[in-house]
Amino acid sequence: MTIFPDIYFLPEWGKFFESKEEEGKSTIFELKNDVGHIFYQFILREIPISYGKTTYYDIITPYGFSGPVIIDCPADRKEELIKLFDEEFQLYCEKNHIVTEYVRFNPWIQNLNDFKDLYQMRDNGHTFYIDLTVPDFFMDEFSAKARTQTRKAKKKNVEIEFDYSGSTTKEFHRLYHLMAKKNNLDNEYYLFSEEFLRNSFGAFKGKQFFINAIFEGKYISSSLVIHHGDYIHYHLTGNDPEYYHLAANSLILYELCRWGMENGKKEVHLGGGNSVVIRFKKGFTKTQPLKLLMGKKVRNQKIYEELVAIRENAGESLDREFFPMYRG
Known part of the structure; x- marks a missing residue:
């Protein structure tokens, strides 16, 4: 322990x-x-x-x-x-x-x-977080809009893939840098090389994974998740802006919460961000931010x-x- x-x-x-x-x-x-x-x-x-x-x-x-x-x-x-x-x-x-x-x-x-x-x-x-100790996170924490977006992604046949080995690091890196470019994120502190990300799976074996969203065979969204003890962190996320309309991120967060419940976790930490990011994250929690x-x-x-x-x-x-x- x-x-x-x-x-x-x-x-x-x-x-x-x-x-x-x-x-x-x-x-x-x-x-x-x-x-x-x-x-x-x-x-x-x-x-x-x-x-x-x-x-x-x-x-x-x-x-x-x-x-x-x-x-x-x-x-x-x-x-x-x-x-x-x-x-x-x-x-x-x-x-x-x-x-x-x-x-x-x-x-x-x-x-x-x-x-x-x-x-x-x-x-x-x-910083925002989703409380997984509630009876039903989907109904008790997600807003009506977030629930609709999650159902929409499923209806549009967005598929979810869990990668515990880091084999899809290249796809995550591509999506993360697409997002960084769109948001004019050029601070090296928040950018990560493909090698750095791949090596992290060795350093934190059993404590991180990718959740990937795939549409018609193409990776359109991916999140690097880290976890230990009671806590899960929605650590890094990358998206292809061309597929925002499919609401893949909403489905990723739903699947992350489901995984957390099944594995005895108590909280999913979403972090903060700019006003647009915060508005998105607020849709998945009714808990007071920290x-x-x-x-x-x-x-x-x-x-x-x-x-x-x-x-x-x-x-x-x-x-x-x-x-x-x-x-x-």
Whole structure:
């Protein structure tokens, strides 16, 4: 039985996604004593600014949503454990020349509630999810429009295929990049090579699959699904815009929920997105969305200010809303 509540906390997740951060190194800090156990996985990044003879670093949690998480602790000793964590981690940061910390907290595990007093919070909007504990997700969570779209896809003979091995990675990659092009998504952080996607099936064996929608022998929509414990994530999706009218995505979400029910899952996380994407996702849930909150903390104020000053003295324009500012 795993001690980790969601896939984003798994050590193999951090290791696999360290490459998404420039010169990033997956790192784990653990506090484990007679009070309890806290696990914290992050990506250590070298700060690309020269200052003296010391190399300085900052940290960010891996792609997705994780942060420090309490694995074990009696309820009446949580406050004590968290205080110990902050003290020990501060010493760790000083020893390892870590200047700042950026945490993408997990909104469904809600580990933020335990650590919110340690960080300054940034509101990143909301994320949506489908509750699979209701008696009938199709009637209780899907809107009338979403139910109609699902039935429409079936009536139009859209077929669904589950791929647990990654053999259809090429098709998913094609569809994902069609979607990225249509939405002018050119940020490399959110784009994935075919090789990266294929390799992920080895890294997360038994924890992910594609759901593909096929029409007249052609792949028209595909979603990469990841799962662990009680949670499923509608992780990445690609579509062919020429076939939007067939509502294949609606059928994919229906089949995903059905798979989740059959496999004892409790929630399907849909994520957020732009206004159009959010409007689509809202059609599949009547559950209140969860807040996406990020934690920011300066672990070495003096060096932080010096690094910002170096950029400013070089005549560079900094985004004062960006954290850490010296990367803005």
